[in-house]
Amino acid sequence: MIVLAQLLVVLDSTVLAVALPSAQQDLGFSDASRQWVLTAYTLAFGGLLLLGGRIADRIGLKRCLALGVTGFGVVSAIGGAANSGGMLIACRAAQGVFAALLAPCTLALINVIFPDKRERGKAFGIYSGVLVAGGALGLLIGGSLTEYLSWRWCMYVNVPVTAVALLGALTVLPLLPGHHIKLDLFGGLVGCSGLVAMVYGFGHVAEQGWDSALVIGLLIASVLLLGLFTVIQSKRSSPLLPLRIVTDRNRAGAFATMVFSSIGLFGMLLFLTYQLQEVMGYSPLRTGFAFLPLLAANVSVSAMSTTLLLPRVRPRYLLATGLTIAALGLFLLTRMTPESSYWDGILPGEVVLGLGLGTVMAPCAATATNEVAKSDTGVASAFFNTSTQIGASIGTALLNTIAANATKVYQGAHPGIRAVRATVHGYVVAGRWAAGLLLMAALMAVVLITAAPFRPSEDDEWSDTGAAGVPG
Known part of the structure; x- marks a missing residue:
């Protein structure tokens, strides 16, 4: 049930990416507006996560999860029936609001259920696998639904999933009481x-x-x-974000690493989608399948890194190595041209990218939530998710801007050039910036993170903390 709820949140970060060209054609919104279909979700999600964590502590994990799942399903149904770009963007933002209630509960439950560091490491491995695999799976599902039904089913599909998740929350989770804390x-x-x-x-x-x-x-x-x-926050008795969370060196390093990683990665998914569909002529379904090697490479390395490497290797080395390899993957993708085929222009880069990402998510999540006070468990969890989503929001907007400017400059310098060549040039320039951001994230991990490997200890005890670490 935890995995299903988290998968729901992650899927919707990417499920519309493949369907975006079809939705844009159907609803008639501009190229400048299309990024907001993705950004509205990640921005609302990331911006409200801290408040969502506190709401979970106030009303209890079970109630908060049920509220988030129900609301997510309702606005998904409305979004599927959208008759304008503005309505679709508004529904995507509403999805982000309810996702902000779900995500703190899922990560906090991992800390509650798995007190032993070894078992918690395995759980973080599954969690990190869902984070990345869910994004790739969203591309495949989005392509399939768009190809055989309609882009609208990328929204409608959430309704049965939320129904199953709600049933699981109501029947499996105990009714944990809320706590009388102030909501800032x-x-x-x-x-x-x-x-x-x-x-x-x-x-x-x-x-x-x-x-x-x-x-x-x-x-x-x-x-x-x-x-x-x-x-x-420095003056509140019950702040949304206690500053001690971000002033701890290791946690600050994990948060910064995740922000820069997300800035570099999420925008490139949009460009790859348009490269495959608009430049190379792929159908939505074929586009989804084109991302499968990225998923396979990531899952294979992620499983090994969490069971074999995380208990033995310092997080800084795992992160630096993985991010450097991922940056190499993005550099390989910048070789693409309008004449590139999938096999030489896309596949090598996405496989290397997936291999690198396999050693990033789990060490980052574990470092961000390791050894926090019981009262801060959920806050640290929520802020880690915030780092990911805000990085994704900034990355989509920033890289789209870089690509658009590069395209415009290239067209001005080469009068009469085919528009598609200028467009691909913009994607390539944005990809180079994205790779540079991953290298910056690797440098931050090396400089800021000093945590030891996550070995199990004999005195690990069951915790009874809630979404923000409040007993319950």
Whole structure:
């Protein structure tokens, strides 16, 4: 049930990526707007995760999970019936809101159910496998549904899945009581507004340029709002984000590594989808299958790294090695041209990318939540998810901007060039930036993370903490 709930959250980060060209054609939204179908979900999800964790502590894990699953199913059904791009984007944002209630519960339950470090390491392995495999599976499912039914079924498919997850939550989980803790709604609003302003600012650079008053104003507002959020959290007795969580060197390193990794990775999924469908002429289903080698490479290495390497090798070395290999995979993908075939332009890079990612997620998740106080377990879990989703939001907006600008410059420098060649050039430039961001993440892991391997200890005890570590 935990895996199913987490899979639901991760699937919807990518399930519409393959279907996006079909949805765009059906609903008629612009190229500049298409990124928001993906970003609206990840931004709402990441921006509200901390508040979601606190809500889970207040009303209890079971109630929170049931509320999140139910709401997710309802807005998915509405989104499937969307008659405009704006309605679809609004429903995607609503999905992100309810996903923010689900995710803190799933990761907190791992810490509750698996107190032994060895068993917890295996559980994190499954969790990390779901994080990456779920994203790749979303591409395959999205392609299949779009090919044989309609892109709308990429939303409708969530309804039966949420029904099964809800049944599992109601029948398997005990009714854990909530706790009388304060919800910092104002702090949550300020923090989320700061993140929205940042991503919205990056997202408008492609249309209006870096010197646009709107872009500059949004980015300045994001800095001010996030600074205000930090001040608010330092003065609250029950903050959404206790600053001790992010001032711990190892956890800060894990969070920073995950942000930069996500910035580099998620935007490239969108470009690869359009390369396969619009440049190479792949159908949605064939596009989904084209991502399977990435999934297979990741799952094979992830299983080995969590059982054999995580208890023996320091996380910094696993992360640095994996991210460097993943960066090499992205560099290989930047060799693609309009004439490239799948076998020489896409496959080698995505296999290397998948191999590298196999040693990233589990060490990062384990480091981010290791040795936190019982009162901070869920907060650390929620902030790890926040790091992933906010990185994905920024990455999609930022890399889309880089690609659009590179395409425009290339067209200006080569009058009469085919539009598709300029478009692919934009993808290549964005890919180089993405690879550089992965190398930056690897450097952060080496410099900041000093944690020892996650070996089991004899004094590991069962914990009874809730979503934010509150007993229950």
